[in-house]
Amino acid sequence: MRPLLTALGVLLLLLIDTLLIIVPLLLLALLRLILPGRLLKAYCARGVMCCAESWVEIGKRIFARLLPTVWDVRGSAGLHRDRSYLLVCNHQSWVDIPTLLATLGSRVSFFKFFLKWELIWIPFLGLAFWALDYPFMKRYSKAYLERYPERRGEDLEITRRACARFRGIPVTLVNYLEGTRFTPLKHARQASPYRYLLRPRAGGLAFALASLGPQLDALLDVTLVYPGRRVPRFWELISGRVPRVIVDIRHHELDPALWQGDYQSDADFRRFVQAWVSRLWEEKDARIARLHGAAA
Numbered sequence: 023m024r025p026l027l028t029a030l031g032v033l034l035l036l037l038i039d040t041l042l043i044i045v046p047l048l049l050l051a052l053l054r055l056i057l058p059g060r061l062l063k064a065y066c067a068r069g070v071m072c073c074a075e076s077w078v079e080i081g082k083r084i085f086a087r088l089l090p091t092v093w094d095v096r097g098s099a100g101l102h103r104d105r106s107y108l109l110v111c112n113h114q115s116w117v118d119i120p121t122l123l124a125t126l127g128s129r130v131s132f133f134k135f136f137l138k139w140e141l142i143w144i145p146f147l148g149l150a151f152w153a154l155d156y157p158f159m160k161r162y163s164k165a166y167l168e169r170y171p172e173r174r175g176e177d178l179e180i181t182r183r184a185c186a187r188f189r190g191i192p193v194t195l196v197n198y199l200e201g202t203r204f205t206p207l208k209h210a211r212q213a214s215p216y217r218y219l220l221r222p223r224a225g226g227l228a229f230a231l232a233s234l235g236p237q238l239d240a241l242l243d244v245t246l247v248y249p250g251r252r253v254p255r256f257w258e259l260i261s262g263r264v265p266r267v268i269v270d271i272r273h274h275e276l277d278p279a280l281w282q283g284d285y286q287s288d289a290d291f292r293r294f295v296q297a298w299v300s301r302l303w304e305e306k307d308a309r310i311a312r313l314h315g316a317a318a
Contacts, residue, residue, distance in 0.1 A: 025261035032088050032260040039080045044146050047073035051153035071132055074154055078127045085124050091264050093125045097271035101129040105239040106193050108230065108276070109133075111246060112219055112306060113198040116256040117264065118246055122196070125269045130242070131192035136226065155187055182229050189237060197227050199299065204253075216307040218314075224299040228285035228292075235281030241274040245306055247313040268313055274302075 047070055054066035085091070107130055111118065122133065135151075139158045142148040151158075188195065199222035202208065212221050231238075247268040248254055254264045280298065283291030 025263055028088060029257060029261040032084060035084045035088075036081060039077060039084065040146050040150075043073050043077040043080075044150055047077075047153055048149055070153055074150070075127075075132060077150075078123050081120075082124050082127060085120070089260070089262050089264075091259065091262070092266045093121070094266055094268045095125050095271070096269065097273070098126070098129055100273065101126070101242075101271075102239075103129070103131050104192050106131060106188075106191075106234070106237050107195070107240055107242045108227075108234075108238050109194050109196045109242040109244055110199055110227070110302070111196065111244040112204065112310070113200050113202070114204045114246065114248070114253045117248070117254055117259045117267075120256075120259065121246060121267050121269065122244070125267075126194075126244075126271075130194045133194050133196050134188060135196045136198075157183075182233055186233060188234060193234075194242070195230055195234065195238075197230060199223055199227060199303070216303060218310040219303055219307050222299050222303050224292075224296045225285065227299065228280075228295045231276070231281040231295075232285065235276065235278065238276055241276050243272040243274055243302065243306065245270040245272075245309050245313070247310055249314070270309060270313060272309075 050066045050069040050073065054063050054070065057063060057066065109122075109126075109130075111122065119135070127133070134154075134156060136157050137151060142152060142158055144151075200220040201223050202220070204218070204220055208220055214221050245268075247270070248264070249266055249268065258264055277298075280295060283294070285292050285295060
């Protein structure tokens, strides 16, 4: 009975938090669209960000008060809110996003996620994501692209336009290189060479680097591990049934060579970026194995 009451309490408080923040956030986003002048638009944009940061901070406090989860954060020293980062992370569950917000939300510049198009229809949150300039990506199947080849490259163009809006402001750009949540079935279908990861997709990362590379201060390689037999679901988190989450952060300097080529038309440059991503993923897979072993 207690887990159910905990989950209902967390959901109720998160809903109140969302309803209180969403009205001023959307109002400021609307004013940003219609008001003339760069200065007024900039003030409105900053107001939108303040609303979003307040929403995250209140959510963190709700989690801290009601949930017993221990956030085991490693490697967070040296993070700054006034710097820009490219954050790559393994993706296993809906728990991943609240974990990042709870552990890194106040330590780095505001997160910008690349979201699936379907998420825009989530009540309240979809509008908030739009107001915060989160890019919405449309994932097409191979069969669909064979029928409509003109759709190829749309996600990369969305990436390019979104990154152009982020220039000149501190931002933490979150990129799930796997493109989808890990499941044993997806792992088997891909014949992934990694034990704990799906195959990474380098294209979106390459375009983000091409657009923002000189602005980025570092790569944050974040690895999430949920000790136990299986990955928890979001309901288990808000029910207080996730005792511990390991958040391992590695800082990497970004080689300027990673954005000094044309990923689409230069085959040698494309292989260079893909090889760099593969090495990153091999190291992450080995790190996950060590963290699971240490947590056992």
